[in-house]
Amino acid sequence: xxxRFDITVTAKDSxxxxxxxxxxxAEISRIEDLISSWNPxxxxxxxxxxxxxxxxxxxxxxxNLIERAISLSTLTDGAFDxxxxxxxxxxxxxxxxxxxxxxxxxxxxxxxxxxxNIVLDSKNSTVxxxxxxxxxxxxxxxxxxxxxxAKALLIEKGVTAGIINAxxxxxxxxxxxxxxxxxxxxxxxxxxxxxxxxxPITQGAVVTSGDYEKFVTLDGKRYxxxxxxxxxxxxxxxxxxxxxxxxxxLADALATSVFVMGKEVGLNRINQMPQIECIIIDDQGNIxxxxxxxxxxx
Numbered sequence: 355x356x357x358r359f360d361i362t363v364t365a366k367d368s369x370x371x372x373x374x375x376x377x378x379x380a381e382i383s384r385i386e387d388l389i390s391s392w393n394p395x396x397x398x399x400x401x402x403x404x405x406x407x408x409x410x411x412x413x414x415x416x417x418n419l420i421e422r423a424i425s426l427s428t429l430t431d432g433a434f435d436x437x438x439x440x441x442x443x444x445x446x447x448x449x450x451x452x453x454x455x456x457x458x459x460x461x462x463x464x465x466x467x468x469x470x471n472i473v474l475d476s477k478n479s480t481v482x483x484x485x486x487x488x489x490x491x492x493x494x495x496x497x498x499x500x501x502x503x504a505k506a507l508l509i510e511k512g513v514t515a516g517i518i519n520a521x522x523x524x525x526x527x528x529x530x531x532x533x534x535x536x537x538x539x540x541x542x543x544x545x546x547x548x549x550x551x552x553x554p555i556t557q558g559a560v561v562t563s564g565d566y567e568k569f570v571t572l573d574g575k576r577y578x579x580x581x582x583x584x585x586x587x588x589x590x591x592x593x594x595x596x597x598x599x600x601x602x603x604l605a606d607a608l609a610t611s612v613f614v615m616g617k618e619v620g621l622n623r624i625n626q627m628p629q630i631e632c633i634i635i636d637d638q639g640n641i642x643x644x645x646x647x648x649x650x651x652x
Contacts (some may be wrong), residue, residue: 355496359379362516364530377511386500388416391492407486413479424472433584436494437467439493440464441467444459452572466485472490494607497523498606498607500520502602515528517536523606525602526538527556536556546566558601561596562609565579565593570588591616594634605630617634617636632647633647
């Protein structure tokens with residue numbers, strides 16, 4: 355998935371710990387083989403190759419993942435959309451962009467994006483992309499899903515506690531061997547070398563999306579590398595979103611979505627969802643939180 359995974363488990367000895375970590379790595383690799391659009395042999399690649407042509411029969415697991423992704427798209431008014439992979443790549447965040455891309459080019463870049471054009475057939479377990487040239491990708495949900503599946507497998511095998519860190523998508527269960535809860539540090543987006551807050555997490559996932567490493571400033575306005583799949587324009591106004599949820603898959607998708615929806619709409623949506631909380635830091639350094647969260651600042 356192009357991401358670093360760090361796996362920590364509690365165990366009676368290193369042999370048992372390493373055996374369980376190997377199980378988690380194998381499960382993450384299995385998920386990658388299923389969802390990677392870079393792997394030409396994956397079911398996801400087969401769906402993309404048949405866009406506008408034929409429905410593709412997929413595994414029950416992939417079908418359900420796509421079905422949940424479409425539900426999230428509906429929930430977020432399209433701010434989250436796995437068909438974002440259809441976008442033309444016209445934005446570059448390596449410092450080389452000095453002026454706004456042409457508006458017509460931006461608008462045309464999202465012509466083939468639209469979760470409404472993903473057709474599911476539950477009876478036959480098929481997925482069909484209506485438009486030729488459409489693509490789906492799991493960049494905003496795949497790491498979290500893989501972490502969830504690895505966690506579930508380890509719990510099934512009797513591992514009582516651990517952390518799976520999927521490039522910053524943190525998924526925890528149980529407590530440290532000393533009885534203390536796992537603590538997750540949140541990067542200070544105004545200074546990425548410092549920690550903004552430390553939060554105890556005993557069961558669930560925490561995911562942070564930030565633009566402090568990838569952004570561009572044009573005419574005095576800061577544009578994030580997180581693109582709104584509905585418009586083709588980068589999101590603005592927010593530099594960091596941290597979401598807490600029971601599953602990393604959901605936290606992963608919502609962190610990106612809140613970035614796109616903006617502070618007011620994002621907080622409103624989060625506050626309507628049970629067991630979900632978030633912290634938002636805007637481009638002025640102001641901190642906003644959902645209704646049931648307390649921050650232990652450092």
